[in-house]
Amino acid sequence: MRRNSLHIILFFFAFLLLDFDAFSQKTKSQLELEKKENLRKIAEAERILNETADEKKVTLGQLRALNQQINARASLIRSIGSEITILDNEITDLRIVVSSLQEDLKHLKEEYAEQIYSSYKANKGNSRLMFLFSASDFNQLLQRLKYLEQYSDARRLQAEQIEVVTKELNDQRSRVEAKRAEQQRLLNQQLREKNKLANSKKKQSKLVAQLTKKERQLRKEVEDRKAANARLNTLIAKIIEDEARKTSTASTAESASAAELTRLFESKKNSLTWPVGSGFIATKFGKQPHPVLKRITVVNDGVGIQTEKNSQVKAVFDGEVTLIGTIPGKNNVVVIRHGAYLTVYAQLKNVNVKKGQKVRSDEIIGEVYTDRDGVSELEFQVYKGMTKLNPENWLAMK
Numbered sequence: 001m002r003r004n005s006l007h008i009i010l011f012f013f014a015f016l017l018l019d020f021d022a023f024s025q026k027t028k029s030q031l032e033l034e035k036k037e038n039l040r041k042i043a044e045a046e047r048i049l050n051e052t053a054d055e056k057k058v059t060l061g062q063l064r065a066l067n068q069q070i071n072a073r074a075s076l077i078r079s080i081g082s083e084i085t086i087l088d089n090e091i092t093d094l095r096i097v098v099s100s101l102q103e104d105l106k107h108l109k110e111e112y113a114e115q116i117y118s119s120y121k122a123n124k125g126n127s128r129l130m131f132l133f134s135a136s137d138f139n140q141l142l143q144r145l146k147y148l149e150q151y152s153d154a155r156r157l158q159a160e161q162i163e164v165v166t167k168e169l170n171d172q173r174s175r176v177e178a179k180r181a182e183q184q185r186l187l188n189q190q191l192r193e194k195n196k197l198a199n200s201k202k203k204q205s206k207l208v209a210q211l212t213k214k215e216r217q218l219r220k221e222v223e224d225r226k227a228a229n230a231r232l233n234t235l236i237a238k239i240i241e242d243e244a245r246k247t248s249t250a251s252t253a254e255s256a257s258a259a260e261l262t263r264l265f266e267s268k269k270n271s272l273t274w275p276v277g278s279g280f281i282a283t284k285f286g287k288q289p290h291p292v293l294k295r296i297t298v299v300n301d302g303v304g305i306q307t308e309k310n311s312q313v314k315a316v317f318d319g320e321v322t323l324i325g326t327i328p329g330k331n332n333v334v335v336i337r338h339g340a341y342l343t344v345y346a347q348l349k350n351v352n353v354k355k356g357q358k359v360r361s362d363e364i365i366g367e368v369y370t371d372r373d374g375v376s377e378l379e380f381q382v383y384k385g386m387t388k389l390n391p392e393n394w395l396a397m398k
Helices: 002-052 060-123 128-133 138-212 215-248 252-267
Strands: 280-283 286-289 297-300 303-307 312-314 319-327 331-338 341-351 364-368 376-384 387-389
Touching (some): 002 280, 060 138, 215 319, 215 341, 252 331, 252 341, 331 364, 364 376
Antiparallel strands (some): 280 303, 286 297, 303 376, 319 331, 331 341, 341 364, 341 376, 376 387
């Protein structure tokens, strides 16, 4: 009876641990991917920050890169914390198993000792042969022989069970120690990242304080940007009007082709390739509070993607170049039509395509412009007709 219950218990614990391990490994794998992505973002922001770092200058580009690094590091710390919590649960479950196995091992050893004592007491110190040959008849001899075989089997099984439980107990103890070592490694990593985060936040406060002293210059930059946005909006409005006239006189085949391109573009929502290989969203779409100036909001018709110097700018989808121009405050601008949609790429240092050219997704259309402060920021916009859309809802997660 004891043997059957023991097997059931061992099977239950094995099933429970395998099931929990599978869940934990899946969750930890996801967290590991998150950690790698956050580390990539931290390193990327560090490279961009180094490009804009100058002891004589403090810029919004520096602040934005530092903010990106702070957000990525905070996310990394949360991921590490989640891993530590999972390990806490694993260690707790393993300790329950160890405790149960210790209890089972204790009972098994007690039963085994009782068997040996009972055997000795029953034979009164006599040998097995004497026990067999003292039988009164042949039938009793056979019964005694069968009894000794069964008893021998029972003792052997008991010894085997003790061996199995002892091995399992040692294995689980080793797992506990391994989990504790892993947990300590994560705790040390978390502490290092928290220290780095604290240092980054000190730099952030210092940068904000220094930028606040440049209020007049920052206000002028806001006004200049507003004027540049108005010039770009006027140009895009003219393009949209011209495209509307072309559409009204388009052939059936041209209309069908444009409709298909529109459908394909719409199917790529949340999965469009990024226009640059590295970087982060430095300025978000729509009305946003100024990062330094209080009670000042800025309106962004697209997003600003801060990237590395000399980064190549690529088309996010198949289309046709409908505009190449130069606008004060926006530098070189390229507009690509994708059926009913337009994508706009501003702040280009140079352009590699021509008006009317058909381009493919990921085809290089130019190179990002780097300003005198060392900031390389591409302005990227998405339109459907005259409606400005949030590019973050179209670009793939990064």
